[in-house]
Amino acid sequence: MAPNGTNTAAPAASGDHMLTGAVTIQVNVFIFGLIGLIILFRLPGLIGFLRSNSGRPFLQTFGRNPPTPGNGGMTSNPVSAVSSLDLDYSQKTEKKIVVHDVHRPSYPGSQCPPHVPSTPKLLDPLLKLLHARVVPGYSALQIAILMNYTYILLYGAFRMSNPFTDNTRSAWLSVSQLPLIFALAQKSSILGTLLGYGYETLNYVHRYAGRLSILAGNIHSIYYIYKWTNAGTFIANISRPENAWGLVLLLAMDLLYVFSTEFWRRKAYNVFFWTHTIGVIVLFPAACLHRPALQPYAFACVGLYGLDRLLRAFKSSIATAKVTALPEMDMACLEIPTIISGWRAGQHVRLRILSGRMGLFGWAETHPFTIASAAGANDGLVLLCKRAGDWTGRLVDLSKELDSKVEGQGRLKVWIEGPFGGPSRMVFASFSAAVLIVGGSGITFGLSTVEELLAKDHNNQSRLKYIELVWVVPNPGSMSPLVPLFTSLIQQSESTVLKISVYYTRALTERVPVFEKMNATPCTPVAIFHPNLTLSPGRPNFKSILNKAVDSALGVSTVTGKDAFWVSGLAVGICGPLSLGEQVVKSVGDIDSATRYRVGGVEVHEE
Numbered sequence: 001m002a003p004n005g006t007n008t009a010a011p012a013a014s015g016d017h018m019l020t021g022a023v024t025i026q027v028n029v030f031i032f033g034l035i036g037l038i039i040l041f042r043l044p045g046l047i048g049f050l051r052s053n054s055g056r057p058f059l060q061t062f063g064r065n066p067p068t069p070g071n072g073g074m075t076s077n078p079v080s081a082v083s084s085l086d087l088d089y090s091q092k093t094e095k096k097i098v099v100h101d102v103h104r105p106s107y108p109g110s111q112c113p114p115h116v117p118s119t120p121k122l123l124d125p126l127l128k129l130l131h132a133r134v135v136p137g138y139s140a141l142q143i144a145i146l147m148n149y150t151y152i153l154l155y156g157a158f159r160m161s162n163p164f165t166d167n168t169r170s171a172w173l174s175v176s177q178l179p180l181i182f183a184l185a186q187k188s189s190i191l192g193t194l195l196g197y198g199y200e201t202l203n204y205v206h207r208y209a210g211r212l213s214i215l216a217g218n219i220h221s222i223y224y225i226y227k228w229t230n231a232g233t234f235i236a237n238i239s240r241p242e243n244a245w246g247l248v249l250l251l252a253m254d255l256l257y258v259f260s261t262e263f264w265r266r267k268a269y270n271v272f273f274w275t276h277t278i279g280v281i282v283l284f285p286a287a288c289l290h291r292p293a294l295q296p297y298a299f300a301c302v303g304l305y306g307l308d309r310l311l312r313a314f315k316s317s318i319a320t321a322k323v324t325a326l327p328e329m330d331m332a333c334l335e336i337p338t339i340i341s342g343w344r345a346g347q348h349v350r351l352r353i354l355s356g357r358m359g360l361f362g363w364a365e366t367h368p369f370t371i372a373s374a375a376g377a378n379d380g381l382v383l384l385c386k387r388a389g390d391w392t393g394r395l396v397d398l399s400k401e402l403d404s405k406v407e408g409q410g411r412l413k414v415w416i417e418g419p420f421g422g423p424s425r426m427v428f429a430s431f432s433a434a435v436l437i438v439g440g441s442g443i444t445f446g447l448s449t450v451e452e453l454l455a456k457d458h459n460n461q462s463r464l465k466y467i468e469l470v471w472v473v474p475n476p477g478s479m480s481p482l483v484p485l486f487t488s489l490i491q492q493s494e495s496t497v498l499k500i501s502v503y504y505t506r507a508l509t510e511r512v513p514v515f516e517k518m519n520a521t522p523c524t525p526v527a528i529f530h531p532n533l534t535l536s537p538g539r540p541n542f543k544s545i546l547n548k549a550v551d552s553a554l555g556v557s558t559v560t561g562k563d564a565f566w567v568s569g570l571a572v573g574i575c576g577p578l579s580l581g582e583q584v585v586k587s588v589g590d591i592d593s594a595t596r597y598r599v600g601g602v603e604v605h606e607e
């Protein structure tokens, strides 16, 4: 303590400083060393992905005359699909789900993507254990990653030190983690690209690392607040500019934590968004002015934040969207014909509606929506936005209002940023069979994936022989607007068998009209226009759906002669509520090891 009774962060002996510096570096070497190992482990997947030629990372905008689509003229817009529908299909020759009978040469000259499993086959039993859910929303692997991160930080905190008596160690540990936390928060994530995961998949590590960093920052601050208060010198100390900035840094960090909890993200997303933005902006100068030695970390964060913003600006475009209402689904359909490629199925964009009719600040809000069309589709980029709260509610109401004036003529200026996320390195077309299980508005993921896979099949770029899309909705009526699109997709499937199974969970007491003369009947599954399009009551039996897909994939390998190709696994895509994901992951885990081995592995992508 200084003779005048004031105490800045009392400089520890230079030996202690050097030890703290060395331990902080060790901690980051451990963490980035582990990240480097994961990147190396996943390198074969990256090579396989690059060889699969799976699309560009930037949306391609064209003027009035977009190039001819390369997907066999498909449409993903539920509204325009009606015109291309051939409802008499059921009376024509039916395609049967006999996978053995349909096969296509995969070599030589085939453009089928190489299948690179995410892990060597030998490690599959271990992977099965690691993917098992241990707490809601978290697999054993995710928990193991978080635990290892915790151990490394505990090593940093206790290595020849005690966080309750050593006032600087916790501060250095806290600040030294900020670059990693910022890198994990980037929407155009460079770290995610290297690791092969989208930002939303890595977000749980961002949240956890952020919380530990804030905890360490608080331990550091409480030490001084307690000490100065006891000595009666709090006011004198906190009046010193560097300490005042330390307090600002603490408040910014606590603001980031308090308003990023699930309560705020769910109940008032805007509060979370704005407090996060303000907290991050305040954090940079506060860190630099608190201690100049923190500048390298603060500058690293500024660099990562600025780079992300720059990349996002490059990924943004302003366009005119055609807006239609889908009242049966309580959704608005936005179609942007001038954006025709530059994304992969399952990726999402961030949408801003540039219209005063979205409310006073509605035009300033951005919301994520999964792209419902495949790149190259006739209608360009299609988004299906379901009413969930105020903003989406206003959009659905506006679409109805525009439709009520002149049907199909509604137009809105939109700001589109993206694409982001998606299945990263998982190439669905490189598997023998795929099952897509979606709930509610997760159908956007299912639609774009099916459409992309059918287009690849059309261009001889897919190994898939069997695709099943399972959609779980509360009411059978939700299916009505999509019946034409579903039927048209089934009609367009060539050598791949496409099955679409819709399940409704609400019990019916009477028949409910679904489309034209088709009805949903209580307790009985019905085929709608085509045997491969079914509507069934109750929850799907995921086990039997997966078993059927495995059988179909294995059927492929029985083909002999020069057209034969090896069975290359089952891909499972999930998009929907957490509970749906948990049930599907559990059913995937129940597939025994021998079957997994025979089928070439089972891999899951969860949106």
Ligand SMILES: Cc1cc2nc3c(=O)[nH]c(=O)nc-3n(C[C@H](O)[C@H](O)[C@H](O)COP(=O)(O)OP(=O)(O)OC[C@H]3O[C@@H](n4cnc5c(N)ncnc54)[C@H](O)[C@@H]3O)c2cc1C
Pocket (backbone or CB within 6 Å): 200, 265, 266, 267, 269, 348, 366, 367, 368, 369, 370, 371, 384, 385, 386, 387, 388, 389, 390, 391, 392, 393, 421, 441, 444, 445
């Ligand atoms: C990656 C991703 C893809 C999505 N794709 C679709 C889709 O294709 N179709 C569809 O209908 N819905 C989709 N959603 C959900 C959609 O983004 C929300 O329903 C919408 O943002 C709700 O906004 P609101 O103000 O109307 O509702 P609110 O009442 O404000 O929020 C309802 C829920 O949406 C969440 N939310 C609100 N704003 C945002 C935001 N800016 N970013 C992330 N979450 C937010 C809240 O946490 C809350 O849980 C997707 C969400 C994500 C994260």
